[in-house]
Amino acid sequence: MKVAYVDTSWLVAVAFDEPGGRKWGRTLAGYDVLVSANLLEAEFRSTLAREEVEGGDPVLARLSWVLPDRPLTTEIERVLQVRYLRGADLWHVATALFLADDPGGLDFLTLDGSQAAAAEALGFGRPPT
Numbered sequence: 001m002k003v004a005y006v007d008t009s010w011l012v013a014v015a016f017d018e019p020g021g022r023k024w025g026r027t028l029a030g031y032d033v034l035v036s037a038n039l040l041e042a043e044f045r046s047t048l049a050r051e052e053v054e055g056g057d058p059v060l061a062r063l064s065w066v067l068p069d070r071p072l073t074t075e076i077e078r079v080l081q082v083r084y085l086r087g088a089d090l091w092h093v094a095t096a097l098f099l100a101d102d103p104g105g106l107d108f109l110t111l112d113g114s115q116a117a118a119a120e121a122l123g124f125g126r127p128p129t
Contacts, residue, residue: 003033004127005096006063007089007110008043015044015059016051027109027127028062037095038065039088066099082121089115096124 006028012018014025028034041060048056075094079085085093089112096119100106107127108119120126 001032002030002107003035003105004028004031004107004109005066005092005099005124006034006036006040007092007108007112007115008036008040008047009111009115010109011040011044011059012047013111015048015056016053024109024111030128031107033064034062035064035066035096035099037092038067039091039095043088066095068095068098072098079118079122083114083118085114085118089118093118093122097122100124 010024010028013021014028040063044060045056048054072091072094075097076090078097079090079093092110093108093115096106096108097103103123104125106124108116108124109127110116110119116126
């Protein structure tokens, strides 16, 4: 089963058909399960509202939400050992670590360079190119 953690940047690029958006949409379709922190919903809907675009439910409907039942202190510290990330980006990578016993078994989909570098340093998989 192919599983990927999806960051907001990836979904925004697909939803707004940014350059490369169709390719990244096809990449999403290649996964059996897509997961993310529920923070993504707020970030994604905020972007839709800013751009005065309706909808978003079809894009979000495919996601399964990771809802940690404890503080992510251990995961946050682990991320910060490999790279500094700002709050929301840090939360996404820490949430993916919470989910993955073995980061190599989970692809991390993001278009943010710093976040991608942190995920790679932690051993997360990258999407097929």
